[in-house]
Amino acid sequence: MQYTNTKLVFWNSLKVTRRHLLFTVGYCLALSTILSSCNQSPNTTQSQQSAASPNSNEKPAETQVVRIVRSKQLTALAVLEKQGTLDKRLATLGFKVQWPEFAAGPQQLEALNANGLDIASTAESPPVFSQAAGAPLVYLATTAPNGKAVSLLVPVNSPIKSVADLKGKKVAFQKASIGHYLLVKALEGAGLKLTDVESIFLAPPDANVAFSQGKVDAWFIWEPFVTRAEQKKVGRVLVDGEKLRDTANFYSTSRQFYQAHPEVIKAFLEELQKAELWTQNHPQEVAQLLAPVTQLDPPTLEIMHKKYEYGLRPITEQVITKQQEVADKWYSLGQIPKKVNVRDGFLTLEDYAKITPSEVLAKQ
Known part of the structure; x- marks a missing residue:
């Protein structure tokens, strides 16, 4: 019994000793760390803090992205991307530019409404169809008509000699595009209606294939598709849009993007005008x-260049009135489900003055 008591005392004393030992080691390590921190130079500590965060109360600004449609035509927008001047300008505002591609204007505005694009470039009709679908877009600026850059093609050996010969024929075009609009104008000029032809709704790449394979009788399309078809001797121009087109192209954005980033839009239009x-x-x-x-x-391309007139145009009451005529036309033809008040997509003239380059405003 005495031996047992002695053994317990020994083990208890050993446990205390281990506890004290662990405490002592931990204390020494902590003291060593404190002393080391005290000996560290103030400049080193400040440098580490600065590297971790320039301002402990603020997070570093993150680069934002602006998505502008890529142009694959003979346009100033394509030049703007290739020159890289906009990228440099917007970098100073904390933005990086991305250039997504779309088949045509309607696809752009679908993406704009779905927050997949920030700035679009289309003809007059896509915005009307977009507004009819309830999209809150904003018209930013307009251009010259450049009707010669849009043409109605027929196969090289086609017997079709005039627009009147299109009656009962298959005509391909992108729905809600400038091709759609100019086909209506061309048919009306020949005493025909849109219902007098068989409309084949195809995006440009698909229409290109169908036309090349002889599956359609005509194709209303823009450059550079027109010149490519001529060079490959698969198509010839029946009529171009020089005398048909009474509208222009538009740059547009979403209402949300305009309200959030007017400084980006202003910079974009200024750099675009320089490129124009x-x-x-x-x-x-x-x-x-x-x-x-x-x-x-x-x-x-040097020859094609003569088809274009470059330079932005300001948004005016005349522009708005003409766009309303386009909307009314599409409604009268039953191509959109409801009447559209295009003015809902336009800003006030005072607001346009804040984002439009001064030399463009001077054209009013």
């Missing part, structure tokens, strides 16, 4: 720059 003027005055350089984009050789 440069494109107008440098046809040879533009041809070299955009040959890979359009898949056409520079000499051909």
Whole structure:
């Protein structure tokens, strides 16, 4: 019994000793850390803090993204992307530019409404169809008509000699596009209606295939598809839009993006106008720059350049009135489900003055 008591005392004393030992070691380590911190130079500590966070109360600003439609035509927008000037300008505002591609205007505005695009470039009709679907878009700026850059093609050996010969024929075009609108105008000029032809709704890439394979009798399309078809000797121009087109193209955005980032839109329009003027005055350089984009050789692009008039145009009451006529036309033809008040998509003239380049405003 005595031996047992002695053994318990020994083990209890050993446990206390271990506890004290662990405490002592931990204390020494903590003291060593404190002393080391005290000996650290103030500059080193401040440098580490600065590296971790310039301002402990603020998070570093994150780069935001603005998505602008990529143009694969002979346009100043395509030049703007290739030159990279907008990227540099918007980088100072904390934005990075992305250039997504879309088949045509209607697809752009679908993406705009679904928050998949921030700035679109379309003809007059896509915004009307988009507004009819309830999209809260905003018209930003407009352009010259450039009707010669849009043409009605027929196969090289087609017997069709005039628009009147299209009666009962299959005509391909992108629904709700400039091709759709100009087909209506061309048919009316020939005493026909849209119902007098068989409308084949195809996006440009699909229509290109159908036309090349002889599955349609005509195709209303824009450059560079027109010139490519001519060069490959698969199509010829029946009529172009020079005398047909009474509208222009629009740059547009969503109401949400306009309200959140007016400074980005202002910078975009200013840089775009610079690109418009440069494109107008440098046809040879533009041809070299955009040959890979359009898949056409520079000499051909220099000739095509003459089809275009460059430079932004301001939004005016006349522009709004004409766009309302387009909307009313589509409604009268039963192409949109309800009447559209296009003014819902336009800003006040005072608001346009805040984002439109001064030299563009001077054209009013």
